[in-house]
């Protein structure tokens with residue numbers, strides 16, 4: 001058989017085990033390869049050397065405050081959906097040195113802060129997280145200031161996306177127009193079908209690496225019919241998601257009516273619902289930590305004993321803490337209600353003013369990982385229902 | 390200090406620093422390729438005790454001499470940076486057109502500002518800036534100006550007053566209304582005669598008078614009440630505690646000054662000062678980048694909501 005040369009607009013078949021060759025090729029090109037793996041009862045991103053580390057045959061059940069993995073031998077390699085980690089954990093790491101200052105003879109000198117140089121490749125990225133990537137690009141690259149460290153990591157990032165075949169009850173990417181089909185921001189996209197993946201090219205780098213797999217005889221061309229069928233998979237799921245209805249005994253499928261949502265929230269900043277949700281909210285900040293778009297940070301000073309060698313470390317911050325708004329006159333967001341309001345209105349309204357996009361992709365993580373099952377789709381619905389005209 | 394990493398290299402310029410003269414700084418300018426955290430070194434040339442816990446620091450840019458490339462506009466602020474302690478947003482109080490250095494007037498209230506208070510003349514002080522949207526003085530030519538300060542809020546207005554003295558002919562009547570808790574916290578009283586020499590009216594008020602106080606007692610809004618104004622020709626600039634600014638702005642608006650002609654300088658906790666860290670948000674705004682100076686018509690709606 002002739003080696004298959006992939007074209008940008010066609011799909012190629014890659015046998016499932018041959019995904020190992022993609023991992024190897026990315027590793028050989030100097031990437032740190034990361035992919036989903038089962039650890040501590042959840043699917044998380046870990047360094048990936050071997051396809052056998054992937055969560056083949058695992059499905060996740062997600063609901064408000066609930067995440068459980070179960071075996072299903074019929075499940076594919078990527079039929080779990082999103083876990084607590086996202087690309088944010090890598091491109092905007094939870095802690096990062098941003099500056100090192102050394103004092104000699106009463107004068108400070110700036111030393112370059114150590115920076116992670118190795119390019120990253122992530123396998124298994126879902127459409128909602130591609131959307132989150134695009135949102136964080138707006139924050140860190142196209143806001144007021146370019147974040148140089150983010151930019152360096154972002155430019156080297158290699159994304160292998162996966163089209164979802166299944167959604168959790170907490171997923172509402174269809175409402176946010178962020179999924180489930182992977183349509184942008186990837187180098188390669190996989191759609192699982194039987195024992196193989198249909199591979200789509202999203203970038204020149206993706207084409208180059210796929211060509212190498214083709215040269216190694218690992219690809220077979222998709223026929224036009226096959227390609228059409230593969231391409232409908234995420235769109236069929238999207239249609240299913242729009243048609244989902246609540247049924248007794250199973251988690252309620254989420255959706256969010258985004259019509260006029262910015263003004264809805266701005267016009268209801270003093271709605272009584274904020275106090276109702278505050279009675280349940282623990283202000284634990286889990287939702288901001290798992291959210292793939294939250295970008296708040298604060299800087300901690302890490303000094304040696306002499307105080308002459310100081311590293312400034314940027315760490316994730318959360319609007320659920322009092323420190324986030326602490327001033328001499330007291331914390332601005334002094335009440336839990338005001339902190340929940342900050343989170344929700346920033347996410348769904350403020351972001352639109354600041355970055356021209358919603359800050360929510362519908363990934364559902366904040367619902368799943370909330371210890372008391374607070375659900376932003378429900379909170380918005382309650383405000384919408386009882387908003388004064 | 391002359392290495393590539395030297396803190397006072399020209400790369401330490403902030404994005405808005407290059408925007409030049411007063412009034413032309415258009416908020417933030419997108420800036421590629423350098424770290425928003427990069428610092429400049431200054432030396433403390435003089436320290437003046439203004440009031441208990443409040444000191445003015447005159448700074449020269451290291452190694453010594455005139456400030457090399459640091460340009461700011463009245464109402465902008467710096468992040469004063471103490472390695473190992475942290476950073477704090479501090480208004481620049483000096484004349485934006487002076488080339489001899491800059492000044493900060495700081496109230497020691499927390500970790501950074503207290504550590505700053507332990508520094509002495511000759512010590513190095515790091516900072517980055519300038520940041521933020523300044524007072525729109527260039528747009529206010531030929532208008533009457535009322536500058537209303539509550540306590541340390543005067544710090545943000547001092548640079549505007551200095552600018553107005555140099556360009557006195559460009560403005561109509563100028564009145565400074567300064568209120569404080571006690572007479573000692575009426576800052577810059579030593580400058581009042583100079584302001585008056587430049588045809589700037591100054592009125593002071595305190596809420597807790599001491600036995601020597603001969604002036605009026607009450608809130609600064611009372612001074613505004615008794616001031617004769619031509620509302621159509623007047624612009625009001627206000628900086629102080631938020632409830633005071635709201636009260637003053639509402640009162641000015643009730644007296645006929647348009648909301649578009651009322652400007653307030655908002656305080657929020659600041660981290661990056663560059664629109665990256667999210668700490669300074671107020672409604673749709675990043676106060677560091679979209680403010681701290683806002684016209685009242687843009688900000689009133691958000692100020693009116695408690696704890697926003």
Ligand SMILES: Cc1cc2nc3c(=O)[nH]c(=O)nc-3n(C[C@H](O)[C@H](O)[C@H](O)COP(=O)(O)OP(=O)(O)OC[C@H]3O[C@@H](n4cnc5c(N)ncnc54)[C@H](O)[C@@H]3O)c2cc1C
Nearest residue numbers: 327328477478479480494495496499500501502544656657
């Ligand atoms: C645009 C702008 C301009 C400004 N200009 C000036 C100026 O010209 N001069 C000036 O003096 N100030 C100015 N400020 C205010 C100044 O930035 C703050 O006072 C400063 O950040 C205090 O920093 P700090 O590290 O000293 O205090 P911090 O240690 O951060 O403490 C600040 C206050 O919060 C309290 N606090 C801190 N942490 C907690 C906690 N966990 N729980 C309870 N309370 C807590 C402290 O007791 C203190 O009262 C300006 C602010 C802004 C936004």
Ligand code: SF4
Nearest residue numbers: 291360361363364366
């Ligand atoms: S707000 Fe919740 S559903 Fe939306 S992107 Fe963040 S974690 Fe996902």
Ligand code: SF4
Nearest residue numbers: 294295296319343346
């Ligand atoms: S303010 Fe809150 S919701 Fe907005 S980015 Fe920061 S942590 Fe996330």
Ligand code: FES
Nearest residue numbers: 660662666667677
């Ligand atoms: S201070 Fe960081 S965004 Fe304004």
